[in-house]
């Protein structure tokens with residue numbers, strides 16, 4: 001034995017947890033605390049330190065609509081098993097009656113249609129995205145405040161013992177699952193702190209929130225309002241089974257601006273991955289981005305409002321341009337803002353662009369946005385290049 005007095009650093013994370021953290025920060029804006037909690041739990045799982053006989057982690061996500069709660073679960077699945085579809089999402093409001101609960105757990109043998117029902121929460125479904133290295137599932141119970149008593153009881157069993165008994169008495173093991181529950185409870189209390197004089201002149205707090213410059217005291221107050229609302233509604237029995245209650249911050253303009261960048265990158269990737277023979281690239285001027293941001297800013301609906309604005313102002317017109325063949329593969333489309341008419345304009349700036357030039361442009365769009373999908377953009381070149389080879393540009 002060698003006696004030592006070597007100082008250790010427990011704040012360091014392992015490489016795998018670090019990768020998860022980097023991936024999540026690239027995809028999720030302004031919710032660092034939520035990301036940290038997931039990374040911590042994942043690190044515990046990797047080190048074999050999480051409690052046996054319980055799910056890997058039980059998270060309760062609170063906070064306003066469009067603040068990234070669902071997106072964070074998708075992004076975690078994307079990062080860990082390479083597919084956002086690995087997330088099993090249960091909309092609690094849809095499972096009110098016993099025949100609806102049967103969709104989740106199947107019906108007992110002997111019931112009409114027993115053989116035809118494939119329970120949504122079977123072991124096969126849970127394990128379907130397992131890889132050699134990672135055996136994890138991601139189960140999201142959305143809007144849990146709307147769960148019926150029967151669903152609530154199922155949920156308590158999963159949270160506590162990591163097991164669920166199906167209609168035919170088979171057991172499903174959730175000890176390799178991350179359980180996420182979301183609720184908008186407390187969102188209105190949080191909103192009234194941020195928008196105290198609704199309908200009247202903009203308060204100072206609201207102005208700071210818009211600008212993304214909320215002070216720490218107000219952020220804490222908003223978080224506490226969320227947690228208190230949850231404590232009032234949910235039983236202590238339930239709250240005690242949660243490992244982490246995370247309150248998502250309402251997003252301000254600074255965050256929405258970053259999300260706009262992310263979404264433009266995601267749209268470009270979607271165009272590259274679409275079934276068109278050759279993809280095209282687009283560039284969006286600063287004034288066009290400002291317009292999208294103005295149209296897409298609504299403090300109440302967070303990024304949902306922004307996404308609707310992007311769909312309406314950018315995606316729909318672009319789809320028309322593609323459908324009418326005004327835009328074709330290999331084109332460079334410039335999106336600008338017409339101040340006089342107050343709308344976006346689309347112009348073809350080049351055509352027959354070689355694949356490498358398109359890739360460079362797409363990456364530049366991606367990299368000019370803070371935290372944007374570089375991972376996706378960079379991962380795509382081979383497919384683009386392959387398509388381009390099949391239909392060489394003139």
Ligand SMILES: Nc1ncnc2c1ncn2[C@@H]1O[C@H](COP(=O)(O)OP(=O)(O)OP(=O)(O)O)[C@@H](O)[C@H]1O
Nearest residue numbers: 027028029064065066067068069070071259303304
């Ligand atoms: N913090 C964020 N970072 C990056 N993108 C975000 C963020 N918040 C929202 N978005 C974008 O907005 C979309 C809607 O957000 P999301 O579905 O995560 O909302 P939510 O918080 O689950 O809201 P709800 O309570 O209505 O379900 C996401 O798919 C994503 O594109």
Ligand SMILES: [Mg+2]
Nearest residue numbers: 069070142182
């Ligand atoms: Mg959601």
